[in-house]
Amino acid sequence: MTGKDLFEIISDIDDNYITEAHEEDILNPVASSSSEGASSSSAKAPVPAAPAKRRKLIRIVLPTAAGIAALALAVFGLWKGGIIGGKKDLIEQQCETLTSFTADVTTAVTTVPMSTGDATTTTEGLEPHVSLESSEVIVTNPTDFHGDVLVSISIPEDKKIEKDGGLVPSELELTITNEGTSPLYIEEVFTLQKQGDDGEWEDAVVFRHANMSFDERCIAAGDTSTITVGILPEHDELWSGPARLILNVHFYEPDPDDWTKISHETAFYMKAADFDL
Amino acid sequence: MDDASIVQLFWDRSEKALKEVAAKYGRFCHKIALNILGISEDAEECVNDTYLSAWNSMPPKRPQVLPPYLGRITKNHALNLYNKKHAEKRGGGNLALVFDELDEVLSGSETADSELFRKELLSLINGFLSELPSDKRKIFVCRYWYSDSVKDIAERMHMTENNVSVSLNRMRNQLRKKLEEGGYFS
Numbered sequence: 001m002t003g004k005d006l007f008e009i010i011s012d013i014d015d016n017y018i019t020e021a022h023e024e025d026i027l028n029p030v031a032s033s034s035s036e037g038a039s040s041s042s043a044k045a046p047v048p049a050a051p052a053k054r055r056k057l058i059r060i061v062l063p064t065a066a067g068i069a070a071l072a073l074a075v076f077g078l079w080k081g082g083i084i085g086g087k088k089d090l091i092e093q094q095c096e097t098l099t100s101f102t103a104d105v106t107t108a109v110t111t112v113p114m115s116t117g118d119a120t121t122t123t124e125g126l127e128p129h130v131s132l133e134s135s136e137v138i139v140t141n142p143t144d145f146h147g148d149v150l151v152s153i154s155i156p157e158d159k160k161i162e163k164d165g166g167l168v169p170s171e172l173e174l175t176i177t178n179e180g181t182s183p184l185y186i187e188e189v190f191t192l193q194k195q196g197d198d199g200e201w202e203d204a205v206v207f208r209h210a211n212m213s214f215d216e217r218c219i220a221a222g223d224t225s226t227i228t229v230g231i232l233p234e235h236d237e238l239w240s241g242p243a244r245l246i247l248n249v250h251f252y253e254p255d256p257d258d259w260t261k262i263s264h265e266t267a268f269y270m271k272a273a274d275f276d277l
Numbered sequence: 278m279d280d281a282s283i284v285q286l287f288w289d290r291s292e293k294a295l296k297e298v299a300a301k302y303g304r305f306c307h308k309i310a311l312n313i314l315g316i317s318e319d320a321e322e323c324v325n326d327t328y329l330s331a332w333n334s335m336p337p338k339r340p341q342v343l344p345p346y347l348g349r350i351t352k353n354h355a356l357n358l359y360n361k362k363h364a365e366k367r368g369g370g371n372l373a374l375v376f377d378e379l380d381e382v383l384s385g386s387e388t389a390d391s392e393l394f395r396k397e398l399l400s401l402i403n404g405f406l407s408e409l410p411s412d413k414r415k416i417f418v419c420r421y422w423y424s425d426s427v428k429d430i431a432e433r434m435h436m437t438e439n440n441v442s443v444s445l446n447r448m449r450n451q452l453r454k455k456l457e458e459g460g461y462f463s
Binding site: 001002003004005006007008009010011012013014015017018019020021022024025026187248262264265268270 | 302304305308342344345346348349352353356372375376377378379380381382383395398399402403406410411412414415418419421422423433435
């Protein structure tokens, strides 16, 4: 077996990992973060010899790509600003938060051996003493204490969809409070876990919130922000009953000129929030 | 437009499906092909082939999430073209370096090459990835699934290129150790 064979085997890894690694490109198709990709737009590159039908389709498709994406962003902006769309009648469901995070993170931060110049240092080999099994505390390049994050989940009443004689949500609204001393940002991809027959939490649905720019996902220290998570089309996989939302939270040291720009990341948490679907 | 609606357009045999998929995932697919082939025109050919394959495969298929589905199709087309163009010599995008790095994982060992072995190995690699912290896993997948350059990964992850290289080296060693522990090397 060669490296090429191993590469081909890796091609079949779990879909979630593939999506996770390039989530920003997937969710923001117009603004690519890749320097190589940016050098040649698929909308402008010459179309090679292809069957007539393909050429016709691609000629129709490609010139309109940017326009469609821009229109989608504009509509989303109007919706988010409340200009279009109905007012939500929320049912507040306070989720369970990890109250032991504060002390645990402090412990982890103060005991991590620093490796000069290596931003990938983690708590490998340490016991962060997290209270819930499915949660993790992973600290990268710790510099100071970052505190906790509070998450509450609301289900807009008018966004529920009938399924199996009951109602399941098509949208979740997350209210996130940064109780730390540094700004944070939330990753775009979320995981919803379901409790198995043995009581263990298992990944059930991976979904993402509506396209939001990076700075809209940033929350300053002490601030509260609301993020709407559209869970269509995955609503077919939803269930009624207990659920656990896993979201990835990154604390960072901000750029002195713009707090929504990252100077360097200082901590990464996987945050668990329990609620009822 | 969400993925389910796009898939439905494919099922309805609406050409609008191609417009939507190109608008939403054209650049994503192009990047995957470009990383392997290194030539924009070749990458574009793969992306066009991807649209055609998607058109021919939906129906009967109805993928829940489109990016991995389309990404795999693009990657297969790109690898086929790469093999066709580089049957005798290496070259192209980042792929030659990626192959060399993965060769290191297996160096000095003899491994079986059966379908069963491949399935077991895939399961082990998925397990390995599940144990990695998210940021490390992203680096690994960017390099060994997307064939991203170290420079690209460094920009994406807000790290230095040196840190990315060090992380990749550590993860290759971890994977090799896991393979050894699993008895995959004879």
